[in-house]
Amino acid sequence: DVKVTQSSRYLVKRTGEKVFLECVQDMDHENMFWYRQDPGLGLRLIYFSYDVKMKEKGDIPEGYSVSREKKERFSLILESASTNQTSMYLCASSLITTGITEAFFGQGTRLTVV
Amino acid sequence: GEDVEQSLFLSVREGDSSVINCTYTDSSSTYLYWYKQEPGAGLQLLTYIFSNMDMKQDQRLTVLLNKKDKHLSLRIADTQTGDSAIYFCAESGTGGSYIPTFGRGTSLIVHP
Numbered sequence: 001d002v003k004v005t006q007s008s009r010y011l012v013k014r015t016g017e018k019v020f021l022e023c024v025q026d027m028d029h030e031n032m033f034w035y036r037q038d039p040g041l042g043l044r045l046i047y048f049s050y051d052v053k054m055k056e057k058g059d060i061p062e063g064y065s066v067s068r069e070k071k072e073r074f075s076l077i078l079e080s081a082s083t084n085q086t087s088m089y090l091c092a093s094s095l096i097t098t099g100i101t102e103a104f105f106g107q108g109t110r111l112t113v114v
Numbered sequence: 115g116e117d118v119e120q121s122l123f124l125s126v127r128e129g130d131s132s133v134i135n136c137t138y139t140d141s142s143s144t145y146l147y148w149y150k151q152e153p154g155a156g157l158q159l160l161t162y163i164f165s166n167m168d169m170k171q172d173q174r175l176t177v178l179l180n181k182k183d184k185h186l187s188l189r190i191a192d193t194q195t196g197d198s199a200i201y202f203c204a205e206s207g208t209g210g211s212y213i214p215t216f217g218r219g220t221s222l223i224v225h226p
Contacts, residue, residue, distance in 0.1 A: 031213075040218065041218060042202070042216055043157075043216040043219075045213070092156075092157075101145070102159045102162075103204075107154075107155055107156050
């Protein structure tokens, strides 16, 4: 089974801290994604990556950066955490294909910025 | 741009059928998907339909696609309390780089 693992289930950080959210997948997927999930807003794409060292902005990249140094690992970085970044963060991975493609999700990290 | 719309809530009694609706705008979508998110978990693919199909049935699940109206629905027969979850509609366009666009999710609440 494909497994996408996020490093933390819950995090509490202070305003202004630099925060790292880590995600690892074990199925050699090319695509990796970071979403944030807020009530009533659904999933919004922050960044995605289709290859090592490649990254593309999603719909809401402001205040975030990402790093993909190895194919299996995709990190989301909050350079200076703010209270409006309190949210559920979901990592996902998928193959690059023209056929049916399933996105596999991690269990999520609930981040609270105080 | 791409957009996927869903109603936010649906409440049903146990044993009834549930119908969750979705509209999308990207006419090039090759596949359309339904994902389920149980409390405290990530999303999992529930079912999908190819764009040249009208209907797909899988046990208690029936997916209907009206491509002309860009309308997708998920019917759950004999809804159980374990079906309580958030259901997301998602689409993908053509091409090799799969970037799913998700709706806002419909919270299904099943009453005993």
